[in-house]
Amino acid sequence: MRVLGIETSCDETGVAVYDSDRGLLAHALYSQVATHAVFGGVVPELASRDHVRKLLPLIREVMTASGSAPGDIDGIACTEGPGLVGALLVGTAVARSLAMAWDVPALGVHHMEGHLLAPMLEHPAPEFPFVALLVSGGHTLLVDVQGVGRYRILGETLDDAAGEAFDKTAKLLGLPYPGGPELARLAESGQPDRFRFPRPMTDRPGLDFSFSGLKTAVLTRVRELPDDPQTRADIARAFEEAVVDTLVIKCRRALEAAAMAGDPPRLVVAGGVGANRRLRERMAEMAATLDAELWYPRPEFCTDNGAMIACAGSVRLTDADKSHAITARARWSLSELKPPALIRG
Ligand code: KG4
Numbered sequence: 365m366r367v368l369g370i371e372t373s374c375d376e377t378g379v380a381v382y383d384s385d386r387g388l389l390a391h392a393l394y395s396q397v398a399t400h401a402v403f404g405g406v407v408p409e410l411a412s413r414d415h416v417r418k419l420l421p422l423i424r425e426v427m428t429a430s431g432s433a434p435g436d437i438d439g440i441a442c443t444e445g446p447g448l449v450g451a452l453l454v455g456t457a458v459a460r461s462l463a464m465a466w467d468v469p470a471l472g473v474h475h476m477e478g479h480l481l482a483p484m485l486e487h488p489a490p491e492f493p494f495v496a497l498l499v500s501g502g503h504t505l506l507v508d509v510q511g512v513g514r515y516r517i518l519g520e521t522l523d524d525a526a527g528e529a530f531d532k533t534a535k536l537l538g539l540p541y542p543g544g545p546e547l548a549r550l551a552e553s554g555q556p557d558r559f560r561f562p563r564p565m566t567d568r569p570g571l572d573f574s575f576s577g578l579k580t581a582v583l584t585r586v587r588e589l590p591d592d593p594q595t596r597a598d599i600a601r602a603f604e605e606a607v608v609d610t611l612v613i614k615c616r617r618a619l620e621a622a623a624m625a626g627d628p629p630r631l632v633v634a635g636g637v638g639a640n641r642r643l644r645e646r647m648a649e650m651a652a653t654l655d656a657e658l659w660y661p662r663p664e665f666c667t668d669n670g671a672m673i674a675c676a677g678s679v680r681l682t683d684a685d686k687s688h689a690i691t692a693r694a695r696w697s698l699s700e701l702k703p704p705a706l707i708r709g
């Protein structure tokens with residue numbers, strides 16, 4: 365089955381063509397970073413308008429690059445939510461219109477299921493079951509994944525998402541938007557032991573997270589210390605270490621619980637923060653001590669992209685989706701998803 369995938373939930377326009385027999389045929393991404401950078405964050409109305417400008421040219425580009433004519437496409441998948449509702453509406457409207465014109469089914473995909481299944485784009489791909497750590501700008505979730513649509517949320521953030529904490533702390537340190545990768549870069553020149561920030565909620569049982577207090581701890585430090593480049597780098601390093609350490613501690617707990625339940629210790633890390641180099645190093649050390657498998661999408665598919673949406677669509681699309689009934693959902697819990705009617709390879 366050949367699927368055109370469309371992602372427009374936030375500030376990246378992503379398009380891909382995925383074939384369930386041949387894998388990913390082509391993908392393209394347009395990042396709106398330059399548009400939003402002057403405002404220090406995503407401006408929803410500007411995001412929607414930019415998706416309107418960029419989506420059709422990207423679809424043309426990816427159709428050509430994948431050697432696909434409209435008649436070769438068996439279905440269209442677009443992000444239905446969660447995300448910015450105006451941005452989502454652009455993708456869902458284009459997906460439904462093209463599907464009507466081409467007489468193929470169209471399906472709305474859950475953005476976080478896209479992230480969760482993104483490692484399936486790689487060869488080899490992880491087998492089920494696994495524990496997934498989803499760390500993006502809007503979500504921080506630990507999920508027990510028994511199969512497609514068989515998700516049990518083990519833990520989630522009570523306030524800021526991990527990526528959001530990176531972005532807000534980067535802003536405090538005077539770094540440009542988007543802050544996460546900038547902060548990570550600054551942290552590379554920071555000393556590891558000069559400051560130590562708390563590891564929130566690791567001193568009690570459970571798998572929930574809370575990151576909003578960390579930025580307050582950083583703010584206090586920033587205010588009481590002289591503003592020199594080395595101090596800023598040292599604070600960035602200590603902040604990154606605190607977030608990474610917290611994520612690693614909770615993942616270790618989730619893997620130990622999975623092993624107790626008789627599942628193989630297998631961890632998938634996905635979402636934008638999964639591109640963080642320090643996180644990858646520390647997760648690898650932890651996984652090695654548990655003899656656990658550790659899987660990631662390639663870094664470009666950790667952040668938002670169309671390939672993960674096309675891939676998720678390929679396992680969920682059926683002829684019933686010819687109704688083209690897709691809404692745009694600002695909020696949508698992953699735990700509402702059900703297994704697909706028909707599992708496709
Ligand atoms: O998955 P994603 O592209 O979009 C959402 O669905 O939110 O994740 C974006 C988030 C942003 O908060 C960004 O700052 C963060 O991922 N991020 C990083 C890194 N690359 C992206 N955070 C830390 N280190 C990175 N290298």
Ligand code: ZN
Nearest residue numbers: 479500667668
């Ligand atoms: Zn995302």
